[in-house]
Amino acid sequence: MPARRTLLAWVLLPILGLLGVGATREDICTMSIVPRSEWRALPSKCTESLSLPVRYVVVSHTAGSTCNSPTSCEQQARNVQHYHAQTLGWCDVGYNFLIGEDGLVYEGRGWDTKGAHTGATWNPISIGISFMGNYMERVPPNRALRAAQNLLACGVARGALSPRYEIKGHRDVQQTLSPGDQLYRIIQTWPHYRE
Template sequence: MTAALSVSIVSRADWGAAKPVKRTTLKGPAQMVIIHHTAVAKCQSLQECKDQLVSIQSYHMKSRSFDDIGYNFLVGGDGTLFEGRGWGVVGAHARGHNENSLGIAFMGNYNDDELSPEAISSVKKLLQFGVSKNFLEEKYVLKGHKDLGQTECPGNNLYAALPQLRNTC
């Protein structure tokens, strides 16, 4: 008998998220995963990551006029996963591609920071879980943000690691 696939995610309530202005539901499972970095200092502790999340959400909502934090999920350098908008919700992370995608941001600046094996492993598990629960198409396409627009995101070090996240299911 196979154990049920599960993944541990710090909820919005647990990191202190503000209530979103509105939430728009995806029309079906996400067809694409878009990988980002937050381009700020890598957080080193759970509390530091939570504080950073509150700051990112505030910036997205107040300065960028987003309805909520832009990403569906975020991952700390130690591999801790955090709920952003969550599963099945349209994000605000890649203009023109939000209606059919899942946005995952690695917390840090991956032009400079090195990627941890724990962060890669956690995102792999998140993707496998998403497919197993039909939140994500089995044959999803995985892209770096810079594949879809003029940006350095997700940083050269993270972009080089994208093959490790492809075809994880």
């Protein structure tokens, strides 16, 4: 049943957009965020909360394999969680949300829990969003970019993000190539981007 709901959202989101059907931001939150239970995440051991609303969003890429269907993206989310929790010994997947090339958002630590995506300075004051894949040489598909933008609108609607939030590329706040040259060029054009 959870896989059917994910597949239904994957099919309906583009159709609703084409038809101009007026879905509210809360509807978009519900339809496009795949909960941890649906991608079969291991239980989180994280206990540190974020003080909401946060002012910053840090966009990164996983620099690993891409995924372009709900089945492959669920597996990739599990792979990222396994690497972070089992190999690195973190309390959970490091990101608050993961973006798949299938156009869906996969809940990581969620809105309320402090991430482990950008170091001690930025983790307590930001939401970490990571695109699953490597975007040095290629751009994410439009549906993945739309999913990220819908997620940001959702965060504002929920009160998790300040309406005046600022987007940073991972490389803006740490010495890294993330989020990849091609994705970095794209997020620099988004209205909330600040270097």
